[in-house]
Every structure is written in C-alpha cells, then in structure tokens.
Amino acid sequence: MNFQLSEEQGMLREASRDLLSDRAPIEHVRAWMDRDGDDGDVDPEVWRLTADLGWPGLGLPEEYGGSGQGLVELALVAEEMGRALGRGPFAPTAIVGRALTATGSPGLRSEVLPELAAGSAWATWAFAEPRAPWSLDGVRATARVDGGAFVLDGVKTAVQDAGGARWLLVTALHDGVPASFLVERAAPGVTVRRQRTLDPTRAFHEVRLDGVHVPDDRRLGAGPGGIQRLLDEASVLRCADALGVMRRLLELTVEHTTTRVQFGQPIGAFQAVKHSAADMALLVHGAHAATHYAAMAADADTDDAARAACAAASYVSAGAGEVAARALQLHGGIGFTWEHDLHLFLRRARADSVLYGDAAVHRDRLCTLLRPSPTADS
Structure with a gap:
C-alpha cells in the first residue's frame, strides 16, 4: 500500500x-x-x-x-x-x-x-448516550411521529462543540430502528449543558431532547447501515487526531531524553530509554499505517473498509494509551505537572481512546465482521 x-x-x-x-x-x-x-x-x-x-x-x-x-x-x-x-x-x-x-x-x-x-x-453529531456503549446498540433516544413531524426525546453525551453549533445531527430509534435527524440547536426542547471532561483542550456537552419537533424533511435517508458507516468514518478521523497526539508525544519525549542529563550524559543514551522510545516509534508507525489505510479504503469503498476502520480504531485506541504511558514514564514526575505541556497531550490521548468507541467495542465488531456467515461453506 x-x-x-x-x-x-x-x-x-x-x-x-x-x-x-x-x-x-x-x-x-x-x-x-x-x-x-x-x-x-x-x-x-x-x-x-x-x-x-x-x-x-x-x-x-x-x-x-x-x-x-x-x-x-x-x-x-x-x-x-x-x-x-x-x-x-x-x-x-x-x-x-x-x-x-x-x-x-x-x-x-x-x-x-x-x-x-x-x-x-x-454542526455536530449527537450520538453517544450516558452509560451506554458507543454503538448502535447503545442508542436509547426515541423518535415518534406526530402529524407531519417527528418528536425526539432522550439524552446525549460527549457532543463536541454543541454549545455554539447551528445544527445537531441526532441519532434516535424510530420504531426500534436507528435513524438520523437534523435538529436546530435553538429549537424548543433542546437543552445544552457544558460538561467537565478529562480533556480540557476540547468542549463537550450534554444535549437533552424533551419533545423536540422535527419536520419530516429533516430526517436523513440513512438506515442502520449508513449510520454504522458514518460511525466508522468518525472513528477514522478520531484515529487521525490520536495519531497527531502520538507523534507529538514522541517528539516531546525525544527532545526531553536528548537534553535531560543524568550521570554525566543524556538519559537517551541509556539502552532501556532507547528501547522504550523505539517501542513508541513502532506504535506511531503502526497507527499511521492503520489510520491512513482505513481512510483510503473508505474513499475507495473497498469490501474491507469496515474491517479496516475497526482495526484502526482498536489499534490506535490501545496504542495511544501505551505511547502516552511511555512518554510520561520517560519524562518522570515533571509530566504530571500542570505547567508542563505533556499532561495536556496525555489527556487528549486518553479522550481519543474512548471517543466513538474504545478498543473493546471495535474489536468486538471486528470479530463479528470476520465471522463466517451461517450460509458460508464450512
């Protein structure tokens, strides 16, 4: 590739x-x-x-x-x-x-x-819900028909930049099937509350929908398959964000280990430090390959596009946490301090590891995608 x-x-x-x-x-x-x-x-x-x-x-x-x-x-x-x-x-x-x-x-x-x-x-996507997996199985918000409109009820969480958004793409169950609706942020019944999260570099909100009326023409035509594909694409963009964080963590670590002196020489000269930094670099290269292949597969609409998205999401979710942990270890106690920039990248990496589903969610779906269909020859 x-x-x-x-x-x-x-x-x-x-x-x-x-x-x-x-x-x-x-x-x-x-x-x-x-x-x-x-x-x-x-x-x-x-x-x-x-x-x-x-x-x-x-x-x-x-x-x-x-x-x-x-x-x-x-x-x-x-x-x-x-x-x-x-x-x-x-x-x-x-x-x-x-x-x-x-x-x-x-x-x-x-x-x-x-x-x-x-x-x-x-605009922003209101998909995830409190105490529910970031998957179609976790959707609990409802949409019912009332005359020529839909009425939405439910609570969404971790909705990025919802406070100043003009539109909210809300995923809810209509007759038990996930569907998407474009909702005006200022519509009656929509309440947006800023959330305090681990990642202070981005803004996330809780969105409450209490009897929100949405015109029939504001329903998108995507069914569960289309929404799942959108989840895959969102996961790829999340992987790309995490990849950027991982790259910067590696850069900060290399800079620190080549300038921090112990026992008369930079700590980067010690073999254990070299090995740990090399492991970080391998994880970054793997995340790059997985993320960009998934993006290319989505653009080409290949047969393995969904599997590629799941593989990238599961790999990067775990890899970002590992790179962050090694960066913190090699920086020592200074990495915990508010004054050092490292901890902001650690927080962003941790948030990226769970947005649009953590590694477990994507590995479970990947296993489902790889499992032979009941009609396949044994």
Missing part, C-alpha cells in the same frame, strides 16, 4: 500545520481552556482563518461550495489538529457534512451545506 502523499495533500498538511503553529500555539490553547460557557468552545478568529483555508468545506461537494475531497484529506487535517491540540468543530462538522451529502434530501443539502462550507455555521 502506497502512503506517499500527493503534492496537493502535502501542501494541505503543511498549510494546516503552519496555521495551527502560528495562530493556535500551545499558549493559545491554554488561554482558551480557562473560558466558561459557549464562548469558550471555539475561537472565532481561528475558525475564520480555517474557513479561509477551506477546512469546513474540504469534504463537501463543489456544487455546495466545497472542495470535493475525501476522508484521506480530512484525516490529514485531523492529524494536525491532534498534533497541535487544536480545538474547534472541524471533525464534527465534517462528519455531519458527509452524512448530509450521502443521505440528506436535495433541499436539506442546499440549505445547510453552503453554510457549512463557508464556515458561517457549524
């Missing part, structure tokens, strides 16, 4: 890294972590600059103002977001945009996608 970037993809990565390092360095991230309320979700100036760079419309069709790129290009930006601890609704907006592009009605696409592409509004 050739993972070499094209010239355009290389330029996208370079431009994304330059923007984040110049306009959203770690000092900027720390300053925004201390803000309360919805105004702390997204820096409007940084979001405007990302819109000028074309991020919001990167994966949207050209007819709606987008660039028509695929999951590979979205993953490149997501990786840079993770590497810089970037905050903002890039990933959730990209996922909702892909859902609307694939199964939204023409009228709904014409109404929403141009605004998403321009960056004048953003």
Whole structure:
C-alpha cells in the first residue's frame, strides 16, 4: 500500500500545520481552556482563518461550495489538529457534512451545506448516550411521529462543540430502528449543558431532547447501515487526531531524553530509554499505517473498509494509551505537572481512546465482521 502523499495533500498538511503553529500555539490553547460557557468552545478568529483555508468545506461537494475531497484529506487535517491540540468543530462538522451529502434530501443539502462550507455555521453529531456503549446498540433516544413531524426525546453525551453549533445531527430509534435527524440547536426542547471532561483542550456537552419537533424533511435517508458507516468514518478521523497526539508525544519525549542529563550524559543514551522510545516509534508507525489505510479504503469503498476502520480504531485506541504511558514514564514526575505541556497531550490521548468507541467495542465488531456467515461453506 502506497502512503506517499500527493503534492496537493502535502501542501494541505503543511498549510494546516503552519496555521495551527502560528495562530493556535500551545499558549493559545491554554488561554482558551480557562473560558466558561459557549464562548469558550471555539475561537472565532481561528475558525475564520480555517474557513479561509477551506477546512469546513474540504469534504463537501463543489456544487455546495466545497472542495470535493475525501476522508484521506480530512484525516490529514485531523492529524494536525491532534498534533497541535487544536480545538474547534472541524471533525464534527465534517462528519455531519458527509452524512448530509450521502443521505440528506436535495433541499436539506442546499440549505445547510453552503453554510457549512463557508464556515458561517457549524454542526455536530449527537450520538453517544450516558452509560451506554458507543454503538448502535447503545442508542436509547426515541423518535415518534406526530402529524407531519417527528418528536425526539432522550439524552446525549460527549457532543463536541454543541454549545455554539447551528445544527445537531441526532441519532434516535424510530420504531426500534436507528435513524438520523437534523435538529436546530435553538429549537424548543433542546437543552445544552457544558460538561467537565478529562480533556480540557476540547468542549463537550450534554444535549437533552424533551419533545423536540422535527419536520419530516429533516430526517436523513440513512438506515442502520449508513449510520454504522458514518460511525466508522468518525472513528477514522478520531484515529487521525490520536495519531497527531502520538507523534507529538514522541517528539516531546525525544527532545526531553536528548537534553535531560543524568550521570554525566543524556538519559537517551541509556539502552532501556532507547528501547522504550523505539517501542513508541513502532506504535506511531503502526497507527499511521492503520489510520491512513482505513481512510483510503473508505474513499475507495473497498469490501474491507469496515474491517479496516475497526482495526484502526482498536489499534490506535490501545496504542495511544501505551505511547502516552511511555512518554510520561520517560519524562518522570515533571509530566504530571500542570505547567508542563505533556499532561495536556496525555489527556487528549486518553479522550481519543474512548471517543466513538474504545478498543473493546471495535474489536468486538471486528470479530463479528470476520465471522463466517451461517450460509458460508464450512
């Protein structure tokens, strides 16, 4: 498999890294972590600059103002977001945009996608629920028909950047079958509450739906299969974010071990430290291969796209935690301190390891995908 970037993809990565390092360095991230309320979700100036760079419309069709790129290009930006601890609704907006592009009605696409592409509004996916697995089996919110509309009830958790979102893509059970609905954030019956989470570099919210009326044309055409595919794509983007975190953890560790001196020499000269750093590098390379293959498989719609997404998600979920643990060990006690940047990457890595399902969720599904069907020859 050739993972070499094209010239355009290389330029996208370079431009994304330059923007984040110049306009959203770690000092900027720390300053925004201390803000309360919805105004702390997204820096409007940084979001405007990302819109000028074309991020919001990167994966949207050209007819709606987008660039028509695929999951590979979205993953490149997501990786840079993770590497810089970037905050903002890039990933959730990209996922909702892909859902609307694939199964939204023409009228709904014409109404929403141009605004998403321009960056004048953003959207997020309200899928996970409290004390439930991040899978279709964990959906408990309900949708019932009332005249010419649907009425939604339920509670969603860990909804990224919901506070300032214009739209919420809500997954709920209609007649016992998962379905997706595009809901106005300001609709009556929608309550959004900021959550305190392990990861302070991003904003997550609880969303309550109490008798929320949604017009019939706001239901997307995706059934369980389409929603599962969207979960796979969201997992790949989460893997890309975690890959960026893992890369930065490795860089910080190499820098520390080559400058920290003990017994008259850098600690990186000791064999045990070298071996641990080499193990970190192997995990990073494995995460790169798994993530980018999954993105390429999704874009090509290959037969193994779902298996590739599960394999990447399970590998990266476990690998991110291992890289974070080794980075902390090699930094010593300084890695625990609030003043050192390492602990912010540790928190982000831990959050990425459970978003859109932890390793156990994806391994279980992978086993199901690999199990021969009952009709297959033994």
